[in-house]
């Protein structure tokens with residue numbers, strides 16, 4: 001019995017001592033034979049705009065927790081298979097269990113050898129990362145990018161997936177707005193979170209004629225309120241109809257009013273620069289791209305019909 005244990009231990013030791021040589025040999029020529037982005041390590045970096053914080057991250061293979069899967073991780077994992085002592089926390093266990101079968105075994109180490117040597121290239125199903133962002137009070141996650149590429153951000157309490165260059169990313173946002181991103185690793189992964197306080201903006205214009213030339217005068221602009229980024233926000237002419245502009249109409253019909261002397265017409269104006277924009281996702285009704293209502297100058301006989 002003892003002999004068999006010793007023999008199997010010896011074979012493990014032999015495999016382990018032989019592998020680094022094979023690994024080194026493969027490293028030399030794999031740069032040419034695999035895709036140009038190939039590196040023999042994985043890096044995870046992350047950041048936020050300051051209106052949220054990263055509460056957890058996990059990178060498969062990174063048992064040393066230095067945000068790199070590299071040769072030092074492999075050395076530790078080799079040692080453990082031949083009996084080194086270890087006292088891992090939950091995240092270190094999860095990182096070591098590359099194949100995801102809830103055990104740390106030789107197949108996990110083998111996956112790391114394959115990645116490091118370029119025998120498999122990323123993205124690959126087992127090499128993943130997880131990163132969790134908790135927005136500050138009053139904020140929502142409004143944008144997530146991986147290496148500058150935008151992920152779909154779902155509404156609170158739901159999920160969205162995005163595939164970019166063959167790598168899949170899943171984003172879950174729970175009822176409290178906490179966002180969990182699970183992605184397939186590339187060799188470099190930079191994950192950035194931006195947040196919004198949910199403010200959205202609007203502008204109101206009326207049409208002004210100087211001779212026959214019409215132009216649009218801004219009557220009012222401001223913040224419409226706050227909402228979750230995925231909520232639809234809207235404005236309606238009813239909110240401004242009846243407001244007095246402060247000068248008399250030339251036709252003697254009294255003080256000019258929105259809704260009477262200037263009327264809302266859904267089809268006018270319709271140019272690249274000017275068109276009605278009564279609703280949008282909160283995340284898209286920004287200060288730079290607000291909701292808009294245009295009131296066109298009413299013809300005088302139309303005015304009489306309105307005031308009747």
Ligand SMILES: [Ca+2]
Nearest residue numbers: 062064066068
């Ligand atoms: Ca590491």
